Amino acid sequence: MMNRSVYHLLLLFWTTCLLASTHAAVEKPKNLRAEQFKKANKGKNDRKTRREKKLNREKMKALKTANQAPIKRRFRKKKSLASVLFPGVAPNEYDKGEDMPVWVDQVESKKTQVPIQFYNLPGVCSGPSQKTSAKLKKSLGARLMGQEVLPSPYLFQMKEDVPPTKTCETVVLSSKQISRLKYFIARQYRVNMSLDDLPVVMRLKTKSIDYSVKGYPIGFRAPPSYSGLDDIESFLYNHLRFTVRYRKDPGEFVGYRIVGFEVMPVSYEHQSGKDSTLSDTITNNPKTNLLLKGQGPKKELTVTYSYEVKFVESDTYWSDRWDVYLVGNPDEDVHLYAIMNSLMICLFMTSVVVTVMLRTLRKEINAYNTSIGILEEDDDEDFEDAAIGESGWKLVHGDVFRAPTGYSSLGLSICVGTGIQIGCTLLICAVLMLIPGVMNPMNKGKTLSNIVFIYVFSGSASGYMSARIYKLCGGKDWKKNTLYTAVAFPGTLVSLFTMLNIFLAFSGAATSVGILTIFLVFLLWLCVSTPLVFIGAYVGFRREKIEIPTRVNQIARVIPESTGGWSQLAMAPNSYFIGGLLPFGSICIETFFLMNALWLSQIYYMAGVLAAVLVVLVMTSAQVNVVMCYLQLCAEDHRWWIRSFLNAASTGAYLFGYGIWFLITKLNLVGFLPVTVYLTYMFMIALAFALFLGSIGFLSCLSFTRMIYGALKVD
Numbered sequence: 075m076m077n078r079s080v081y082h083l084l085l086l087f088w089t090t091c092l093l094a095s096t097h098a099a100v101e102k103p104k105n106l107r108a109e110q111f112k113k114a115n116k117g118k119n120d121r122k123t124r125r126e127k128k129l130n131r132e133k134m135k136a137l138k139t140a141n142q143a144p145i146k147r148r149f150r151k152k153k154s155l156a157s158v159l160f161p162g163v164a165p166n167e168y169d170k171g172e173d174m175p176v177w178v179d180q181v182e183s184k185k186t187q188v189p190i191q192f193y194n195l196p197g198v199c200s201g202p203s204q205k206t207s208a209k210l211k212k213s214l215g216a217r218l219m220g221q222e223v224l225p226s227p228y229l230f231q232m233k234e235d236v237p238p239t240k241t242c243e244t245v246v247l248s249s250k251q252i253s254r255l256k257y258f259i260a261r262q263y264r265v266n267m268s269l270d271d272l273p274v275v276m277r278l279k280t281k282s283i284d285y286s287v288k289g290y291p292i293g294f295r296a297p298p299s300y301s302g303l304d305d306i307e308s309f310l311y312n313h314l315r316f317t318v319r320y321r322k323d324p325g326e327f328v329g330y331r332i333v334g335f336e337v338m339p340v341s342y343e344h345q346s347g348k349d350s351t352l353s354d355t356i357t358n359n360p361k362t363n364l365l366l367k368g369q370g371p372k373k374e375l376t377v378t379y380s381y382e383v384k385f386v387e388s389d390t391y392w393s394d395r396w397d398v399y400l401v402g403n404p405d406e407d408v409h410l411y412a413i414m415n416s417l418m419i420c421l422f423m424t425s426v427v428v429t430v431m432l433r434t435l436r437k438e439i440n441a442y443n444t445s446i447g448i449l450e451e452d453d454d455e456d457f458e459d460a461a462i463g464e465s466g467w468k469l470v471h472g473d474v475f476r477a478p479t480g481y482s483s484l485g486l487s488i489c490v491g492t493g494i495q496i497g498c499t500l501l502i503c504a505v506l507m508l509i510p511g512v513m514n515p516m517n518k519g520k521t522l523s524n525i526v527f528i529y530v531f532s533g534s535a536s537g538y539m540s541a542r543i544y545k546l547c548g549g550k551d552w553k554k555n556t557l558y559t560a561v562a563f564p565g566t567l568v569s570l571f572t573m574l575n576i577f578l579a580f581s582g583a584a585t586s587v588g589i590l591t592i593f594l595v596f597l598l599w600l601c602v603s604t605p606l607v608f609i610g611a612y613v614g615f616r617r618e619k620i621e622i623p624t625r626v627n628q629i630a631r632v633i634p635e636s637t638g639g640w641s642q643l644a645m646a647p648n649s650y651f652i653g654g655l656l657p658f659g660s661i662c663i664e665t666f667f668l669m670n671a672l673w674l675s676q677i678y679y680m681a682g683v684l685a686a687v688l689v690v691l692v693m694t695s696a697q698v699n700v701v702m703c704y705l706q707l708c709a710e711d712h713r714w715w716i717r718s719f720l721n722a723a724s725t726g727a728y729l730f731g732y733g734i735w736f737l738i739t740k741l742n743l744v745g746f747l748p749v750t751v752y753l754t755y756m757f758m759i760a761l762a763f764a765l766f767l768g769s770i771g772f773l774s775c776l777s778f779t780r781m782i783y784g785a786l787k788v789d
Contacts, residue, residue, distance in 0.1 A: 167327055174231065179266040181264065186748040220578075228381060232382075238354060252367070264288075277336050294309055299362055308366040309363045315384075318332065318386070339703070375409065471624045478715050479548070483543075487543040496769075498532040505685075534609055535604030544618050577747060578751070605668055664687045694723050695771055
């Protein structure tokens with residue numbers, strides 16, 4: 075059957091090549107006639123081209139003499155190889171007067187975590203046509219996050235200052251639109267824009283204050299002490315004062331580089347009238363602030379949106395232009411403290427494991443071998459009491475490799491295989507984060523796309539490991555195991571995501587994903603991930619079964635009651651509490667920074683620290699579970715298979731609990747839907763975290779038991 079399939083594939087390939095060559099032969103006369111026509115008219119065309127070039131040079135020379143040379147316009151330079159391979163690494167140089175489009179992103183709120191589109195704001199000025207926005211391609215991650223970068227109503231020209239100018243015609247807001255704007259202001263929604271891949275930032279720098287935050291708010295609420303009114307009222311920011319900072323260095327590059335993009339929103343009530351000119355001094359003043367309150371019988375409000383642009387030369391280097399976005403972020407010393415905390419816990423567990431492995435276990439193994447009359451020739455230690463060898467973990471050598479059966483073995487193999495796939499994804503992502511520009515923390519859409527594609531193409535590792543564990547447990551139905559491995563975890567995530575997407579779509583959130591994107595993800599899973607899982611499972615089942623050093627008794631040994639002491643720590647649920655506590659303690663400080671980056675729009679740039687903490691986490695989790703497994707076996711409890719996985723997976727429960735604490739103390743979300751969105755995504759993250767560490771815990775315990783029982787001399 076296999077040879078016949080290969081034969082059909084070769085026949086199909088040969089037929090395709092034959093058709094392609096026939097098609098080329100048919101098209102050859104037509105191409106030949108075209109070549110003959112070009113050769114016949116080559117001299118005439120060359121003479122015409124030379125004459126046109128000469129006339130153009132003379133015209134340009136005359137214009138330059140009269141200082142009237144036209145400005146070269148371009149939307150974007152021809153990209154270099156570095157800018158294609160590593161976006162954001164290669165700078166862009168602009169000429170004076172060159173168009174620089176400004177883009178708008180989602181309007182986000184820290185209080186709701188339910189963003190909206192910029193052009194869905196009530197009364198906002200319309201932007202260019204959608205044909206311009208089509209030039210920005212969205213990645214899969216951006217589609218899953220609901221990101222849609224659109225052209226803003228503003229278009230800058232390099233070094234061309236713009237005085238206070240109307241953005242569009244005067245807008246009349248209805249009472250319903252005013253109420254909706256008040257809602258957005260109360261929820262602290264902020265507008266995000268970007269210029270030359272730089273997000274707009276509000277910057278306030280004095281001798282005592284250095285304040286920097288991305289985006290600008292839609293408006294603000296002021297107490298009576300500020301506004302002089304009877305109650306707390308809402309005011310609308312309708313004027314934007316942009317500051318574009320650039321660097322010029324003729325000795326290094328030609329043109330200008332953008333090194334800063336700042337904005338200062340102003341609430342200003344423009345004087346209505348036929349005169350289209352605006353005041354040159356537009357500032358925030360309680361007397362001129364634009365109050366969001368309807369006038370007249372229809373309760374309508376007339377709003378004039380305006381903006382101004384100022385270009386300022388700066389000494390900031392292009393490589394340092396992101397420093398302003400790190401103002402207010404935790405100091406790097408805190409990350410160093412996090413590494414020290416992780417290393418101290420890891421070193422403590424390493425010392426415990428070394429003590430168990432090199433001293434206690436070696437002594438007990440030699441004592442057991444001595445008690446049955448097989449003394450190692452190279453060991454001259456004198457054991458006074460050989461009876462010590464007939465106790466503890468050595469008594470369960472006939473049951474320690476008694477694998478779970480039925481659905482327990484199926485579930486264990488699926489979870490371990492999925493955890494290994496997640497681990498491969500984390501490892502590759504950690505390596506890529508160390509390469510500048512490959513995984514830009516500011517480009518969350520591209521980062522999510524990389525994670526999705528890496529996870530999909532790691533499907534072979536999942537199928538291989540799941541098949542190996544399932545075969546070790548004595549499973550026979552490899553097709554069911556492989557199919558469940560390919561479906562279980564992605565199906566759970568897609569189900570939760572789809573249910574959440576329905577609620578977001580009904581609420582009009584910008585993060586709601588279209589049916590086409592969900593269908594594309596389904597095709598990616600069906601056509602790429604699932605076949606790779608089956609390929610890995612096929613290779614895993616073809617391999618020999620993992621060898622175990624001892625035989626399994628036909629009748630299971632009775633597990634004695636716990637006598638207390640250290641063995642009590644290895645009993646459930648105590649083992650779950652300890653098994654996840656120390657690994658989570660090694661990453662709790664760094665988790666705080668990651669949560670700030672995910673939910674509070676801060677920048678996380680310590681890729682090396684993250685990679686080091688990830689390595690320490692894996693080592694700590696493996697060492698803790700080895701010690702817990704040893705204590706469990708010392709209590710003559712041979713049921714370590716499932717428990718070793720759950721001991722390490724309990725770290726995911728700690729992470730979810732930390733997420734609840736972060737929700738209560740840091741986020742202060744308002745409404746049922748924002749809390750549901752947050753908890754759903756945190757559950758997905760905690761589940762993936764639990765599967766990853768659970769697989770690490772199980773595999774480390776499996777290697778540990780095979781090693782120590784392989785050293786016993788058992789009949």
